[in-house]
Amino acid sequence: MADSLIKVVTAAVTLHWTAMQEIWPELKKHSVPKVRISNRMYRTAGLAHCEVHEVEFASKFFNRYKPEMLCVIVPHELIHVADYIINGEDPTDFWHGPDWRRMMLEYGLPPHATHEYYINKNEPIVRTL
Numbered sequence: 001m002a003d004s005l006i007k008v009v010t011a012a013v014t015l016h017w018t019a020m021q022e023i024w025p026e027l028k029k030h031s032v033p034k035v036r037i038s039n040r041m042y043r044t045a046g047l048a049h050c051e052v053h054e055v056e057f058a059s060k061f062f063n064r065y066k067p068e069m070l071c072v073i074v075p076h077e078l079i080h081v082a083d084y085i086i087n088g089e090d091p092t093d094f095w096h097g098p099d100w101r102r103m104m105l106e107y108g109l110p111p112h113a114t115h116e117y118y119i120n121k122n123e124p125i126v127r128t129l
Ligand SMILES: [Zn+2]
Pocket: 076, 077, 080, 095, 096, 113, 128, 129
């Protein structure tokens, strides 16, 4: 399970990153970000570790939200990495700032900063970063 999950996520990350390199050619100098799968993330579906060129995803969300994880959360986190590479660490434009939102739109996704997913009916899970 863990092995096949990281293969699936790595394939999605590679596909999205390659598509992003066509949109933003500056990214062609940068390899596909490293993928980490966490079994200990409960309230966050994905995280971007921009300074070390890594993206991390919570394994528990894939059971129930695989299409959303692969099609929305994976590119959401990769665009944080791309934004960091292209626009740098402007503290006035951090995380879900204007540059990130514009890049999400350029990639064809709504620039939503957070998504609410429910693992148990009464327990809202909000991904913030
Ligand atoms: Zn984010």
